[in-house]
């Protein structure tokens with residue numbers, strides 16, 4: 089058993105989709121969350137900048153005495169080299185493998201769509217991982233650069249016409265390819281899960297990286313005998329690199345309870 093916290097990071101709010109699921113299935117774990125809201129978005133930046141930001145984020149988390157790092161960001165997951173993630177000294181989990189495994193298990197026709205940021209799509213990390221599991225599957229990707237700003241600005245209601253039109257525009261080429269499964273390859277997208285479902289007429293299996301990654305974290309912690317052993321509920325500490333007010337408001341809405349007072353503004357070394 090290991091009572092240290094799980095460290096989770098993202099460029100902003102998106103990683104909360106992983107935190108929400110972790111809190112559900114591992115209620116006794118402490119979590120330290122970092123949202124780099126001062127520098128979001130990562131998805132439109134160069135590979136070098138994304139790696140530099142990710143290293144700074146992970147250094148911050150490691151200063152908090154954590155037992156595992158979860159890159160709850162599709163962009164970082166798709167960009168961070170394996171030689172870096174293999175040498176962190178603690179287990180590292182990203183969102184790609186769990187999502188790819190789930191999509192490969194659930195696709196009925198072998199036609200998987202992936203949506204994510206420009207950097208994630210450029211890396212082709214989802215495509216490579218999916219084909220390493222199931223070479224017979226066809227993968228169709230589309231970058232959706234406008235979705236992260238919409239979510240970060242709170243346009244997340246299922247009936248928001250701007251968000252809906254934007255999702256329609258991005259999904260059109262994937263619908264034309266007759267995908268039967270869609271990986272929400274950016275952790276911001278499950279916040280607008282209902283919009284995706286409505287645009288797809290509930291006809292396509294949606295893969296939520298938050299749910300699969302949380303299940304994967306549980307599996308890894310349990311196989312390493314690193315689950316926390318405490319009776320009481322775990323505590324989540326939220327850290328952001330920009331002002332806390334906007335984050336607190338949208339995060340509370342998404343998590344379904346107020347996190348006011350649990351968020352701290354920090355500076356990364």
Ligand code: DGL
Nearest residue numbers: 102129130131162163275
């Ligand atoms: N949460 C990030 C991801 O999953 C998207 C936000 C960004 O571009 O930084 O890719």
